[in-house]
Amino acid sequence: MRVGLDIGSTTIKCVVLDEHDQVIYDTYERHGSHITEKAGELLARLAKEQVPGGKAYLAISGSAGMGLADGCGVPFVQEVFATRVAAKRLAPQADVVIELGGEDAKILFLSGGTEVRMNGSCAGGTGAFIDQMATLLKMSPEELNTAASRAEKTYTIASRCGVFAKSDIQPLINQGAAAGDIAASIYQAVVNQTIAGLAQGRPIQGNVLYLGGPLTFNSELRRSFDQTLELTGLCPDHSLHFVAMGAAFYADKEMDLAQVAKAIGSIQQVGEYTSQPPLFANKQEYEDFHARHMRASVPRVPFGADVGPVHIGVDSGSTTVKVAVIDDNANLLFTDYQPNLGNPLPLIREVLLKLYQNHPNLEVASVTSTGYGEELVKHAFRGDFGVVETVAHFTAARHFLPDVDFIIDIGGQDMKCFKIEDGAISDIFLNEACSSGCGSFLQTFAQALGYDVKEFAALGLFADKPVDLGSRCTVFMNSSVKQAQKDGASIQNISAGLSISVVKNAIYKVIRAASPEELGRRIVVQGGTFYNEAVLRAFEKEMGVEVVRPDIAGLMGAFGAALHGRSLVEKGHKSSLLSHQELLEFTQKTQNVQCNGCTNHCQLTVSTFAGGRKLISGNRCEKPVTGKTAENDLNLYAYKQKMLASYKPGPSVRGTIGIPLCLNMYELLPFWHAFFTSLGFAVVTSPVSTRAMYIKGQASIPSDTVCFPAKLAHGHIRALADMGVKTIFYPCMSYNIDEHLGDNHYNCPVVAYYPEVLAVNCPELANVTFINEYVGLHRPKDFKKKMFEILNRYFTGIKRAEVERAADMGYAEYNAHMQRLRDKGAEIIAAARAEGKRIMVLAGRPYHVDPEVNHGIDALLCRHGAAVVTEDSVAWHEEKFPTTVLNQWTYHSRLYAAAKYCTTQKDMDLVQLVSFGCGVDAITTDETREILHEGGKLYTQLKIDEITNLGAVNIRIRSLLAALDEKERKGE
């Protein structure tokens, strides 16, 4: 008899085979990380009930079985390998196996060159991801599947990882998208990730087998795969047990199961893992800590009939809705806090109705809304004011600690931190995608283990050896927890470890502070997550400072909004809030439409309220609202796009050259266009990037952690090939043009060499002459010589003199292009000054001009009344200056110079666009921040990726503008 055991990250699977290799017993159960117990139990049971004599050939497989097998002397088989063993035996006709597990995704190519692939460390597409998303939608995994079957359309969701996907799904929920559509989109995201991340260009054809839990249980997921792959895959019998069966087949040693069970039982859970010091040394320390924080309380008075006029603050966040009511003296009368189940309006209506009902003589002086739903709430209920949430939080914090110099807010989804100098916000840090959801992660995790979040947090307070779970993101933390459980960490130590990880993520990744001196000594911490005393303590310990945590930490936004309203109205002011009657009759209709006003294709949400009042949200510009074409006069990004689009193919004497409009071609197109046109080639470019183009090219991306602009290049190559272009020119360039602003003039490794990746990974290049030679424009004389040699390797009859003339034309056009850019920049700056507008240097790289890369952030800035220029239009004002980092990349030298120039211009500020995964920007962001700070400017960074949550960007931009206004007021 044969026994195979497959212990995965979440489940344990087992099969028993008889002499004819027939399955006589199988099981599939969740192990809740009690691996040794479960495995021991299972084997003991088998010995008793299923295996006469208790002896069988035995092998163990699965990621969690690895250590276990070693510990009890049982042969171990890697799980993908086991799958292959089983597939070869059970389904010899299969060409490809797709297996999704709890944390891993695998593809096995069985025919035509066997190959096995597993997802990288930072990739979703797994069962845990689907579970998480189901939780987010408040569904069970089965319900998710049922919902998906009713889907009418799918949305684009970043499939890169759970954290990113969550950032995409949350706004969809808030916009009222149908649950079925979201569910189907989640499955589609898994499919895209699996195909793009694992197949990496190798086509999936023939007989496809679907294996593993998610594919077995979710028929809709299989259907998504079928549709995308354009085939019908098979989910065979025992699809959950292929790994276990592979292990059973592989087993070559007969063992006594009862003895193995005993050996497993005696594996010492020594609790050996990387740990950190406990949060509290003793009970007394905790008591003192607890007492100290009890002191930061806001005065409350009973909400009687005689309280006089009240101010209402509503904070409609991404996951919760909070309401605070205060009297004229800022005493707290009433609070409300509830999870936002998609649509916040009915919840808020209930609360307001309750206020009207319980307080018949209610005199409302002001209603102020804030948070993601600020506009929606204000319009729906006819509120008086809206305030950007950073300002609301600052207002509230100042109420507790008038000379506060640092505020950190950790909510469910977002983290916000502000530095305060001279009573004004001097720096804002908002988390980027990787830090999202830390707050709610604690909650979901507690729930998954069957605890209430408070209970769970309290467990950690007295943990003796908190586990080090890393701080990269919740996906990594999740897998670290599993490892810790395997290593025998107690639930107490895991709880404490999680709290510490959340804090470390905030401090190291969002705030980037190493010591309290960098933050200031008077710190207010807020946000619901800080109710958790373990988090609070971890923060104090990590920073070595005592902080103030108000007793209404989770309501600070609403409280601040109420305070804000209070400060804006005169005595006797009456709020425009809907009356009791109007509120009773309140209705809301929501419609999701796609705007087709421009290539951004914003997903618009149109809300119609009782009385025909309307609100359009989700737009980046005013076009869908006012019907007017976006105001692009003061937007250099728009001008740049127009300039690049003006390079049309000339006459084709020698043939046609295709140029992919990606990465550095966004800057060098003028050069190469003039160069090849002069030589008699018709130069065609790939079209402007679109989402669809990216999807088409994504299957050939070999590294899923490279930046999005580079990934887009695959789509451009595909587009050119589809256009029938036979020769594509995209050179490698170690060096960029030397603008004498830095110590060297390199391109970053990705910009420099990405053509190499395209050359070997894009299958469509097989029938195309792809010229990706190494050229150096930084040495014009040598360039002519080398380029002449290069061209003669591909074409016949091109003369040296022709190349020289073409190069001259290229340089001339390039210089003219850059000059036009600078001139236009100067023109915009002058016009903005005449109109009294703020000037924003939206600083990135040339390829950030791509609307698919910048997601229309330029238009968003314009919409908020700023003029937008580029870094390369102002950098030339500066001479080379010393920096604390090695200033060796041309694009980044411009960035530093632009930052420096901003510090000399009163009305000019810089916003840095950073592509996710840009390793170089890990260095430039700190330096740019320092340059700006030294010149007394605010630093703002917007991290962008394949998909970007514009709601967060919007808050960021508005916070910046609010902070600038405030600063200006103080200065005057």
Place this chain on the structure above:
Amino acid sequence: MEPNYPRFTQEMKKTHTILIPNMLPLHFSMLAAALEYDGYHVEVLGNCGSQVAQLGLKYVHNDTCYPALLVIGQFLDALQSGKYDLDHTALLITQTGGGCRASNYIHLLRKALQRAGYGHIPVASLNFSGLEKDSGFQMNLSIGRKAIAAIFYGDLIMALRNQTSPYEVTKGQAKALAEQWVDTICGWFHQNKGFSGGEMKATFPKIAKDFAAIPVVRTPKVKVGIVGEIYVKYSPLGNNNLEEFLASQDCEVNLPGLLGFVDYCISNMGDTVRFYGGSLAEVWGSEALLKYLDGFERAMGKAMREAGFHAPARFLELREMANGIISRGNKMGEGWLLTAEMVELVTTGYENIVCAQPFGCLPNHICGKGMISRIRAIYPNANITPIDYDPSATPVNQENRIKLMISVGKERLEERIAAQAAPVQEPVAGLESKIESIPGVH
């Protein structure tokens, strides 16, 4: 921002202890001996543990590559240990000066020191690119020659140890012999000997013979090569003790030597001129230097072969191996060398490869992960697994992927033993080179 940091002055040579991060234990102890002879007080850091990465995370931008976090974390951990007189301690860090962000480590280190309250500690740069000219720490001929010798000896000892230890009858002999030889050579360096060309060429066979004398049983084992970003490729701290893990899985490990990287840097100087123009003297100079070093490589290879060991390809051979896959213009980070090393390994029996890189490593998007599909297409037996290293990546995930690679390797090994076939695939000939022949050489 005006750079304002303490310089390493001439006088500090006498008064300060210089701390060196530990990337390659064997090589770096001999390098330390070379510096000691020249009058420096040095110490190669051995501290590790989770606090190293934690300190890195605390003081360095978290999106910076893992090696920077580790190297800087290791320094800070040492400074905090209380073991050193902080007024008489300096740090030494390497700098390549290429287009990769690694050239910025020294600046990130200085920033981190400032933030951690060690702003007064001077940092010296070890580089061959003429960066940091105002430093009191400068390469000289004595150090340079010994450093080169340390690299040769280190590569040789490392290779011999790795080819012996999996098969030795008495476990631990090869390791002990390696340490013994390193001690001997350090002793020579302290006496200013052992590094001349003649001495090296005479010593290579002795070392090889010593290793050959260790009793072994050569049962076939899965042979695994390691390539990757230089720090995580070599440093046990960076790659979660990858070598040890592979050994525990009953594999023979092949870590291509450090000389390849040094030669690669030299070679790139000439190539840069050939691609983009410049002084031909640089081409001739670099080629002459490579030729000179090639002489020792030949001697080393001969010593290895004569003692019955496998000798890796010489650099001048290695240089041609990536032709048709990636251009030699790709010179940032490990660049084309990484690709060439993979080809070299695949074609010399080490077809199972771990391609190790820090999470999000920029050059490896191109020359590592980016080239794997092409290598597989040309050499179907290539069994390459890319592994990302990061402070938050769990070893279980990494080990699981490596085990998959080993399983495939093992299966093939068994098939081969059954078929008694020759294990080596010849390099594919006739791949056209994009590089013209080098002026002044051929």
